[in-house]
Amino acid sequence: MIKNQTTSKQVTHRTIRAFKKRSLSVAEFETIKEVARHTATSMFTQQCSIMHLTDEDKRKQVRQITGQDYVGTNGDLFIFVADLYRNQQIRKQLGKDDGRLHKADMFMQAVQDTVLSVQNVVNAVESLGLGAVILGSINNDPFRLLQTLELPKMTYPILGLQVGEPNQEPQLKPRLPSEFTFFENNYEREVDIEKLHDYDQIVQTYYDLRDTNRRIDSFTHQMSSEKLGLRKTKRDELLQAIQTQGLCLD
């Protein structure tokens, strides 16, 4: 592969969950804003908004929703929002109906704009020597999250992102070999877990070295564990919450 400043950072990406006790500098903050603003957008609809949470009560609420004690403590906390509200308001003020805005198609475009923006910011942040953790866990309680952020209908918070100066140096987490995830022309339906044996071994080593208090578990065991098992959880309310916002209706 070709290594340059950008790609070298990308192939050594690791999630940072412990940050030093300082906020982003003005220059760092502006960089994040500018990079997010220049992210690709589907059909020029620009359907992503970003919230920066500095309010201590809001940060605490989000921490409680995620159940992760590092959320909203050190570092800057952002929420990336799929936003069809802005275009709805533009249409309204120009005397138009909501058009396609309630369609799954349009919602997915907004989700894509939003997630592209998250990764773009992650790459920027890491290029500055900072670290980040993407927070899917904001979806642990969808209705409480909507209430906490006081978001209008036609918006939905997709991912959180916490950013700061790293206060830890985690190991690189081993990923599936690309033979399992990368296909020429034809999708390979044969998944032979015997062939995942070596990878499973590597994953177990990783956990072992990273944190000796943490249970060692191979990839195939994690995927077949209760983590993906059927159980009652507020995460099941996700689709209902999205649709309550007027999004992804059909």
Next chain:
Amino acid sequence: MIKNQTTSKQVTHRTIRAFKKRSLSVAEFETIKEVARHTATSMFTQQCSIMHLTDEDKRKQVRQITGQDYVGTNGDLFIFVADLYRNQQIRKQLGKDDGRLHKADMFMQAVQDTVLSVQNVVNAVESLGLGAVILGSINNDPFRLLQTLELPKMTYPILGLQVGEPNQEPQLKPRLPSEFTFFENNYEREVDIEKLHDYDQIVQTYYDLRDTNRRIDSFTHQMSSEKLGLRKTKRDELLQAIQTQGLCLD
């Protein structure tokens, strides 16, 4: 803002739709694979797969679906797939049921993994001096796309990405000023289109300079146009197609 090799490319991102007549070199191709492989993944589920289409018939089919004549001509064509099939097969072979894999929650995690991967690759590609176009238009005919790619249930193709050596130098497309998209603590519900007047003017200038054959249209006019109007289109079949794949059921 802080400019370095990475962020300088990010804030001058533009979509490239015309490529020179050469394929990616082995080194470029390996870089893309490695960068994609190291992208962040929700709960370590690694639910993204990538298909590289070199087969001329498949490329032609995808071109027809998108309705864009540059798709599948010069440049390398990739399809980024939200993939819950692999983990379903792992669970099956270890004697487990499908667990949460049919839930909207899990589908959204897979979509996030997939879109993060797209942007990570875009940033890598641009750092190499190459260009890319993200193809949301693969969703113009969801069922035909599934058939063309011969994808199993529990997978869904989210975005295409065409990559190559640029054969054009488009202008930077102006984006909404961040006061409209970036919020401190509180989401601003007041959208005053009068305040978008200056931005609208800039957008019109941009189109004018880029391609004199193309109709000049401001941002607010584009958003209130028939582009987002209710009309019958195969893009309306998106949610049905996703659910036919066994995904996002509830």
